[in-house]
Amino acid sequence: MKKRAVAASVSTLLALSTGLAVASPAGAATKQVINLITWVNPPAVTVLKKINAEFEKANPGYTVNYQTTADVSGGYATMQQTAVQGGTADIMGTFPFQPLPFNMSQNNLTPTQLWAVHNVFAPLNGQPWVKNFNPSVLSGDMYKGKLYGLVTGVYQQGVFYNKAIFAKYHLVPPKTYNGLIHTAQVLAAHHVTPFFDGLQNVGPLYLMFITNPLMQDIWMPKVGNVNTALWTNKTKWTDPAFIKVMVRERAIMKYLEPNFTGVPWQAMPGAFANGKAAMLLDGSWDLASVAQANPHMKMGYFPLPGSNNPKLNQSLLQPDLTFVVLNNSPHKAAALKWLDFFASPKIYAQYVDATGISPSRVGGAYSSAASRALGPWFGKGVMLDRIFPQLPGSGSYYVQPKNWWQLQLEMYQGKYTPQKVASMYQSAWQQVVK
């Protein structure tokens, strides 16, 4: 009896498995799946979905499985770690990994840097699209002569302003630090919130829209490449120029919207588009969302002036989404095919126009909301990696990225003076550079 029952069960299982095998469409076996992962930047996600659909249409044998996480921190970091260890992605979105620290160790390399120097990414040298892209932008993803990523472009950091509000109070885009403070004072006197910035979810990191330009305009003229100068001990965090940066940073932060530390970054474009503040401190990646939230709004751009010498006040460029192909990808050829498709002129133009990114591809005509708002500044400025050093992922506590920015916030909140913060950074930094 028992034997019969066992035999019946085995037969059923066999029949089921055979049935399933027969039921599988023959075409599915030949269809190549490309797994693509990125974090969510709404306009980028929308246009990438469209591009994927066009890729599938142009290449019937391929399917793109596109997955995202809510933001670039936590969840995406976990997704990346899984992809690297488990081979669950073929193409992975990252940020360019340069500049690398001068003395590389596991403690002071970010995960992306660690992966780059340990051959986790497939070299892309010789791919047909490479010659069409700006080498200086691609250099952000090069190590020992090997190119590891397609840098999709650079975003502009700075101040986006509501032209209608500026006109109402007879204001013009300021070109000096004193002019900026005067502008903020005029707006505040009329009960208009001068600046909008949201720190929730991303944390104090978004103070970078104030700190970075101040560092560029005040510290860089004195020491040149700040990143290199810090690594080579040519300058210190206790440099009076950096203390001046923090003093001015604190002065500007007084004009941010109330309770900005609790405002989610996702709320920034909508709030600015709806007139909750006259100026938005942000990157140009959010301009597409601003335009979507209020298509009739007229906005302009100016680099946040950190010094009182207009010639020193430059716009900041931040390389953004970069596609890398994982070395353990089971579909490497398909992934390279997708990259080639993405880099083709018409497809890439769609991406640039939808996201507002300044193109890394040489030539071409673009008409994004960002290009109109940025005007002559579009794609022009100083690369961020010359100003702000890559902070170590672990080890010295106060110079780890999250803690570095947290101290900036605590300085503003009065817990520490700029001088104290500078000395805390310097003592932590000494452990990193020794």
Add this chain to the structure above:
Amino acid sequence: MASLYRGRDRVQLYIGMLPGLLLYVLFGVVPSVATAVISVTNYSGIPGLPVNFIGLQNYVQAFVLDSTGIVGAIRDTLVFAVSVTVVQNVAALGMAHLFTRRYPGRAVFRSLVFMPAALGVTVIGLTWALILNPSGGPAASLLALWGGSSAFLGSNRFALPLVIFVQIWASLGFTTIVYLAGMNTVPGELYEAAKIDGASSWVIFRRITFPMIAPSTTVNVLLAAVGSLNTYDLIYVLTDGLYHTNTLGMYMFNTAFEGSSNLGLAATINMVEFAITLAVALTLQKVLRKREEVL
């Protein structure tokens, strides 16, 4: 005491236990031992990269070379765990006591209190993040009626209390149900005798109800303490460990995934978390079991 199972019965018993035991070893014991091993290595999670034994270097890094992070994380963890355990249990006791009485709408109230237990952590986190949005969220509007304002989850002062509140809100239903089940097992004669003796409601609760539900207290206190010592998911959704909410779980997660690929150091932080949890759990178990033995 002689064993109830002998010979073939005993073999069948062990065979029956085997699948569960294997699962426990595979998903419980192996990862735990692996974490302990990883904590003395420089494991980075990069395929093909050699993993080296580095002794106690990660522990030295965490406690000697740069103790700011771990000291802060231990402080935040203890504040979080003690607050959650105490307030959650006191509130749940009160709720359960209320639910033993009969009044109109009792079933609705019970459902409302238990409802968060059916929601996922992400849903709870996002819901409260929206409620506590200082730019137009309902909590901000409410506070504005009294002329106040706050950054809520972005405030160094209020972020941790708010995270504690949300954690308690999320777990209160389950804790209440456990207490309620305990209260329903207390023999009615004890209450009747106390009432005849003229005992007040407070005396009845203190002298009869609370001692008689000792097993429920043990379960609830242990679950709340161990759970809150290991919490990171809710904090991750609400504050990402910022604004003094960087508990050990959060610190470990950030070290492993966000800032670096230093999985060895992350495993070290996990071992510290494990040691604290073990010490707290064993102490609580000893103390609470003594109360049960009196029954």
